[in-house]
Amino acid sequence: MTYRLSSGASAPSKPHSFSSISAIALEAGLVRHPLVSPTDQVLILRTIDETGSAPVGDVMAALEPHDDPVGAIVTLLEAGLITVHLSRGVFDEHARLSRTIPLPPDQDPDPAAPAGAVPPKGPISDGVAVPIAHDEPVRLDVVGAASTPPAGLKSVPGSPLFPAIHVGAGEARRAFASCEDLARPGVYLLMSDTRAYVGMGSVVGRRVASGTQPIEDVDTIITITDIHDGMDDADAAVLERILHMRVGAAREVRVINGTPAGAPVTPERYRELNVMAALACDALARDGHLFVNLSPRLALAGPRAEKGQLTPPRPFNTVPEGEVMELAFGRKFMALAARRADDDWLLLAGSDIRRETVVSANASASYLRAAWLHSGILELSESGESYVLTRDLAFRSAGAAMHFVVGSKGQGRGGWRPIDPDGESGAAGPVLAAA
Incomplete structure (x- = not known):
């Protein structure tokens, strides 16, 4: 069973999961949380115990007609009672759930324990569970990722x-400020039927x-x-x-704020x-909020460049339209651009790009x-001293x-020089031929 919308807008009948990743209190072996009643807890654990593990989709079906079955499942994950085995690294209906401490076949976890008691969460050594402090955060990782591999x-x-x-x-906008998991840096989307605002915050919930934000009629709020x-x-x-680039390229809603500045970042980061x-966009597509009109591949891959910057491929022997200008910098680097209008400059393929940027x-x-x-x-150029533009x-x-190069x-336009029509400038000839 899935909950999917046909567009980026939210549906009035669609429940919104809003749960915290903080520790959940246990009393007398029961999770104390608004999303999980004692009956819900028993149903979830019984569905898992029938085969030792169960897909999220089967547990959701067992909880029907619960208003937020995924929220109930996540609450038990946060409480440390169950563990998720992610499918392809994504939490979806195919991810499998199991008890954090598996039950021995045909045995109670502890015959001497009172009815309803839950075994402690922790690693198992010689068949004994080593307790872990209950306020330790639960990590929704791929199970086994931290295990030590065998020799070789x-x-x-x-x-x-x-x-x-x-x-x-x-x-529910104000509720985001009280979410403990959102007292950290992150990004957010404010969405109406046709528009979206993409922003960030050091404390994103607040x-x-x-x-x-300058957007009205917000009906869906998303934080990442x-x-x-x-x-x-x-x-x-x-x-x-x-995210701004990806939402704009999908064209399902109109992004009303301009392109953010970003920040200095290494290629690795x-x-x-x-x-x-990519993982966030795929999850939003699966839940029907955004990217629902894209193929799964495009939702994951995203566009190659921001809207309006990447031009159609130009045959290598075709001279671009406009006045071709050259920019010499450093001791031996050269860039070429075609001025098609004062507000339309085409930086040509083959141009050198300085590897490092200055602090200013x-x-x-x-x-x-x-x-x-x-x-x-x-x-990277053959010499490794610069980058080379391929498009x-x-x-x-x-x-x-110039700033990018x-x-x-x-100095604005000051560094660009027209190529001598008689070919006397010399330096740009080979570069233009290769562009």
Whole structure:
């Protein structure tokens, strides 16, 4: 059983799960939480015990007509009573649930224990469960990822970031501020039927609850944080720009705020944040909030570049439209651009791009280097001293193109020089031929 919407808008009858990742209190062996009644707890555990494990979808069916069956399941995960085995690294209806401490076949967990008692959570040594403090956070990781491999094998670590997603109705805005799991850096989407606002906050729950964003008729609010609180403010700024790009490219709703600045980021960190964004987009598509009109592959992959910058491929022997200009920088680097209008500059494939940016450069210069290395629009040169552009890219001004090329705030159009029509400038000839 799934809950899926046909568009990005929320449905009035669709329950919104909004649960915390903090420890859940146990009293007399029962979870004390508004989403889980004693009957719900017994139903979940009985469904799991029938075969030793059960898919999330089967447990949801057993709980029907519960208003929020996934919320009830997650509550037991947070309480440490059950464990999730993720399917393909994603929490969905195929993920399998099992008891944290498996029951021995045809035996009670402890014949001497009173009825309803729950065995302690912890690793097993010689058949004895070693208790762990109950306020230890529950990690929704792939089971076995932390185990020690046998001799001859090694564990390859995956991405360190994993999205924790909270969804609420527009009228639940203030509840985000009281969510303990959102007192950390993250990004958020405020959505109406046709529009979306993408933002970030150092304390994202409080930022959502402030209600100062310029969008009306918000009916769905989405937050994305790292489940292990592994992001800082710069990471959240990068994730905000990635998500802004992905929502805009999907064209299911109109993003009403401009492109965020992002933050200086290494290519390695960009890759980790983009993987996290991909998992979040896939989860939102599965739950019917966004990206529902894209194929699963596109929802995961995202676009190669932000809207309007990546131009159609140009045959290598075709001269671009407009006045071709050259920019020499460093001791031996060269970039070419075609000025099609004062607000339309085409940075040409084959141009050199300085590898490093200066401290005073805008954050976008570093961000775009990392993003376009990730998507293959930039490649390392043979000498390793610069990057090389593999596709023509559109910029709105000469200064913006120069800023990206040299990695610092330039002199606007001042550094670009027309190529001598008689070929006397010489330096740009080979580069233009290769562009």
